[in-house]
Amino acid sequence: MIIKVVVTLKNGVLDPQGKAIQQTLNGMNFNNVDDVRQGKFFEINVNENDETQAKLQVEDMCKKLLANLVIEDYKIL
Amino acid sequence: MKSSVIIFPGSNCDRDMDVALKKFGFKNQMIWHNDNSIPKSDLIVLPGGFSYGDYLRCGSIASKSKIIKSVIDFANSGGLVLGICNGFQILTETGLLPGILQQNKYLNFICKNVFVKVKDKKNKFFKDIKKEILELHIAHNEGNYFCSNDEMKSLEDNNQIAVTYCNDHGDEGDENNPNGAIKNIAGIFNSKKNVLGMMPHPERMIDKYLSGEDGSLFFENLLRNLN
Numbered sequence: 001m002i003i004k005v006v007v008t009l010k011n012g013v014l015d016p017q018g019k020a021i022q023q024t025l026n027g028m029n030f031n032n033v034d035d036v037r038q039g040k041f042f043e044i045n046v047n048e049n050d051e052t053q054a055k056l057q058v059e060d061m062c063k064k065l066l067a068n069l070v071i072e073d074y075k076i077l
Numbered sequence: 078m079k080s081s082v083i084i085f086p087g088s089n090c091d092r093d094m095d096v097a098l099k100k101f102g103f104k105n106q107m108i109w110h111n112d113n114s115i116p117k118s119d120l121i122v123l124p125g126g127f128s129y130g131d132y133l134r135c136g137s138i139a140s141k142s143k144i145i146k147s148v149i150d151f152a153n154s155g156g157l158v159l160g161i162c163n164g165f166q167i168l169t170e171t172g173l174l175p176g177i178l179q180q181n182k183y184l185n186f187i188c189k190n191v192f193v194k195v196k197d198k199k200n201k202f203f204k205d206i207k208k209e210i211l212e213l214h215i216a217h218n219e220g221n222y223f224c225s226n227d228e229m230k231s232l233e234d235n236n237q238i239a240v241t242y243c244n245d246h247g248d249e250g251d252e253n254n255p256n257g258a259i260k261n262i263a264g265i266f267n268s269k270k271n272v273l274g275m276m277p278h279p280e281r282m283i284d285k286y287l288s289g290e291d292g293s294l295f296f297e298n299l300l301r302n303l304n
Contacts, residue, residue, distance in 0.1 A: 013179075013223070014179070014182065014257070016180055016181075016182055016183070016184050017180065017184065020184060065133070065137065065141065066133070068134055068137070068170070068177055070175075070176060070177045070223070070224065070225065070228075071177055071179065071223060
């Protein structure tokens, strides 16, 4: 079963890459872009048939490795 | 005094560190990341570089490597651990040091000499060091130190800030902050001050003809304090 995870910077944490992307978009005349936050996307193939169980395991993975909770939040989709 | 330098795939300052430690009298040994244990040592060094290609986050994969449990046990039993650059990043990812090193504020890889102010001398790394301001070298893309407000309060309350970026007169300030690190932090200790992580490379400043010798002061002093 494939579980999808998105890891993003917490609100308030400076995201210089997101800022550079936003400025580039503005420079390309996408003038209505006010903010861009960049994140990471994971597809994790867990050998488990029970979705709840699989998500519990992935949550543990997020806390221990995939996200650094000092600056990042994770969302299991 | 015996020291051990851990080599991860992608470490690239391991041999510079080996040269520096031996030059100042350490009996140094190189330890591979996939080993199970570290021979008896007075000092363990996590060197600079790009361990595991900086995949996921700098230092995150190394912080789960096979050898790291021995490093954590050694640190928790009071052993001296020094993490330089990528080594500092690894130490924050293991949780031995609080906070994290984020990408530099202006997205540039910085490679230059900087001045740092020694903020605390009640520890084995800087005790009796004569200078207040050291000229050291930095080379990193992720050196922008960040931590939560609670962690910062505890760093300040326990004098755990080791070195901060400044100019040659010791003035801290945004113009002397190369990477956007919170409060100009270039290096910190754990609460017991037996673990030091810092972005500047003392091992690159040990030869008066090539660079400068403020790194020599650091290693001479460290050896003296360990004896």
